[in-house]
Amino acid sequence: MAADLVLLAEHEGIAVVTINRPEKLNALNEDVIARLSAVFESCRDSASVRAVILTGAGEKAFVAGADIGVLATLDAQGAKETARRGQRLTLLMESIGKPVVAAINGYAFGGGLELAMACTIRIAAEGAKMGQPEVKLGLLAGYGGTQRLPRLVGRGRALELLLTGEPIDAAEAHRIGLVNRVVKRETLLDEAKALAKKILAAGPVAVRLTLEAVARGLDVSLAAGLEIEADLFGKIAATSDMKEGTAAFLEKRPAKFTGA
Secondary structure, rough: OHHHHHHEEOOOEEEEEEOHHHOOOOOOOOHHHHHHHHHHHHHHOOOOOOEEEEEEEEEEEEEEOHHHHHHHOOHHHHHHHHHHHHHHHHHHHHOOOOOEEEEOOOOEEEEHHHHHHHOOOOEEEEEOOOEEEEEHHHHOOOHHHHHHHHHHHHHHHEEEEHHHHHOEEEEHHHHHHOOOOEEHHHHHHHHHHHHHHHHHHHHOOHHHHEEEEEEEOOOOHHHHHHHHHHHHHHHHHHHHHHHHHHHHHOOOOOOOOOOO
């Protein structure tokens, strides 16, 4: 069943989304993309979900890429539609208004790395491998890799990875800024949940508007981005959470945010 391809578990405001094709190294196909899209739409629309963790089933892979057998059969129009489908998913992941943490438990190649790059923050297990190997197959990254990778690590490093197709390990990914931290494999999910809980302790409106400020600001000039920031700063000043947060600080007590 398609529903079994992506598992969803929620606890204390954190949704854990697990791509569940371990026998195929969690490779992406049309059914997985469709199911992931439905799950992220559900997380976006759920009032109880405040953060999401994305990971892969099994011991070997986060997502090892796409099903090459399917890619090999595509014509130009089919390939464009496939890219658009994956791009819609990654844009959805970036725009749900809630932090998404990638828990990279193994291979993250091709579309798998592209999914991880669409997440807010990336945590990798020791020994995880990452890369965009598409050029070795006569392809190019089609789910946003040519656009997000340079934004994360800079043009030069991104082009080296994109043009050679060579993988890097978690330590190198951390060194160049592709992942935020590297942790022991056995503590990966716990570390991801701890990070999500730390974010959830902050003001919900502040988190949502900070995500919006960064997302919108990266696509415009600095001057326009500062305008966006000022507008959102003014907007948040009218919220109950801002009044509660500042009052709690002045009164030296924990804040009790309501998300209003």
